Amino acid sequence: MDSSQEYRCPVYSSSSIDAEKRAQLLERPVKSSKDILALVSPILQSVREGGDDGLRSCVVKFDRCVPAEDASFPLTLQAPFSDELAKIDPKVKEAIDVAYKNIKAFHGAQMERESEPIRVETMPGVVCQRFARPIGSVGLYIPGGTAVLPSTALMLGVPAQVAGCKNITLATPPRPDGSISPEIIYIAQLVGAKTVVKAGGAHAIAAMAYGTKSVPKADKLYGPGNQFVTAAKMMVAMDSGAKCAIDVPAGPSEVLIIADKTADPVLVASDLLGQQEHGLDSQSVLVTIDCADSYVEAVNAAVEQQAQALPRAEILRKSLSQSFILQTRSVEEAFEFSNDYAPEHLLLYLKDAAKTVELVENAGSVFVGPWSPVACGDYASGTNHTLPTVGYAKQYSGVSTSSFLKHFTSQELSSDGLKNLGPYVEILADVEQLGAHKASVSLRLDKIKREDL
Incomplete structure (x- = not known):
């Protein structure tokens, strides 16, 4: 076969395919979740149980970082990051700066909509509100297996910065000599990251989800990756021991x-x-x-x-x-x-x-x-x-500024508000046979009536 034929996309016509073939075309060319999870699970376990030692062994094995075999090799970089590590070509710096400005402008506009709480008086004397607060500690995964992706550092770091997250950690695969791409370090400086983890793949996800001596534990993980990274994110999200959320299944x-x-x-x-x-x-x-x-x-x-x-x-x-x-x-x-x-x-x-x-x-x-x-x-x-x-x-x-926020609500009732709403709550509590719920309202209504409040 002519090798050039390999650089072509197969062609189908909707008029000649049946429902079964159409369904096949809608599927993605990925391995089954069961196969991927079986491969990822021992990696997560190694880091969860072994901490930095488990992480180090994975960095050597999967990231092929020979310097990490030495126990003195640091698995993380801590802010403030050296300007020497962030030294990049002026043209690249200008391009990153333009991207940073545009991404910050768009995500900043999203934050403006979140800055003021929503306040609604649902009925006289009953006020409900919704507030937004930044997630405290976030872990940002920056792929680097087949290509260095400083753009992902921007896409995750900027909204985290705009949202006001206090602890931003980046994880990205180290180069063979153990160093990190200077573009990543420069962006880490721009977005105010505190830690850069020299690890990629499922083991980087595990380190940020569970935390180690050198890697801060994240409350939520973000970032795209291959099938293994996506599976690792979904597994730690389902692990109640990790207490770690994820953004989206981005494979x-x-x-x-x-x-x-x-x-x-x-x-x-x-x-x-x-x-x-x-x-x-x-x-x-x-x-x-x-x-x-x-x-x-x-x-x-x-x-x-x-x-x-x-x-x-x-x-x-x-x-x-x-x-x-x-x-x-x-x-x-x-x-x-x-x-x-x-x-x-x-x-x-x-x-x-x-x-x-x-x-x-x-x-x-x-x-x-x-x-x-x-x-x-x-x-x-x-x-x-x-x-x-x-x-x-x-x-x-997709990821947005709101991805780095969590929301909570409040309700405040005046005595008149409780008199308006309380009887309905009592009825619904009776329907559900939850007597203590009803009593918490009835006792207050009795007090309001007794003391003429």
């Missing part, structure tokens, strides 16, 4: 593009490849609307040409076969498939694209029109790129 990256014949095949191909290059378990999907076979062939030809010229061509060669192109006949049919798929990234490459946003029901983030590549949201437009994947956009939202 392997994915994009779905809805395109009509106005879309440039070359640009469409670039967006397909942009997500596919993240890793072997990533997926890119193109859904065309009333496009000829020749258009689809033009897209695949552009994919082939661009892929072979990219630095991560080998990953693309192995992974493109699990992506696909689906030809549909109408806008309605295309959006129905997209909403069932519930993509992490949804790119609308359509005529009058803005008018079609109202058709979107399930998506992590939407990129509207030909001049809105997913890469801009990934890096610097201002929206967050930590988004639900593998269909979880049906239930979850």
Whole structure:
């Protein structure tokens, strides 16, 4: 077989696939949860029971960091971080600064909506309020297995900073020499992080969830990652001993593009490849609307040409076969498939694209029109790129400033308020046969009547 054929997406037509095949296309190319959990569980146990020693052994084994074999090798960096460790190219610094400014502006606007409590007098003398407070200690996972991702440090660190979280910890895989990318350190300085953990994968999640002598325990974990990282997050969230929440199930990256014949095949191909290059378990999907076979062939030809010229061509060669192109006949049919798929990234490459946003029901983030590549949201437009994947956009939202806040409510009743509401509470307590609940109201009503309060 011609090796160039490996740089192509399989093509299907909605008119020729049955319900079973359609259901298969909606599935992601990931291992079963049972298999992943079995692999992750002993890693979590090693860190939970072994603390820093368990973490160190995992850093050596999984991060392939030979210097960590030495017990004197520090597993963390503590603020204030050395400027020498954060020394980066001026052009990179400028790009990070622009991204930081935009992300902070968008997430700061979200915080403005949370700053004032909601106050409602539900009936005379009964006042209910809702307050927002920052989560005290947060753990931010920054992937680094196949690529250094300082953008994720921004996407998680900025809203944590805006929300006012007091203790921000970053975890990211160390380089072979045991160092951390200077871009990550620079961003850690920008967002006010206190600790950087030199670890990746499930063991980094475990260290932040359970805490060790050198790694502060987090109240909530954030960040994307591979299937193992996602499984580790979900497992610690279910462990009552960890007392640790998570943001969203953010696993392997994915994009779905809805395109009509106005879309440039070359640009469409670039967006397909942009997500596919993240890793072997990533997926890119193109859904065309009333496009000829020749258009689809033009897209695949552009994919082939661009892929072979990219630095991560080998990953693309192995992974493109699990992506696909689906030809549909109408806008309605295309959006129905997209909403069932519930993509992490949804790119609308359509005529009058803005008018079609109202058709979107399930998506992590939407990129509207030909001049809105997913890469801009990934890096610097201002929206967050930590988004639900593998269909979880049906239930979850992406990370935002509110992800770093918890909310509590209050209610304050005057004596008149209790006289208004109390009798109804007594009736409902009787229905549920909860006598102590009823008595807590009845005794107060008696006191108010007796003392003429």
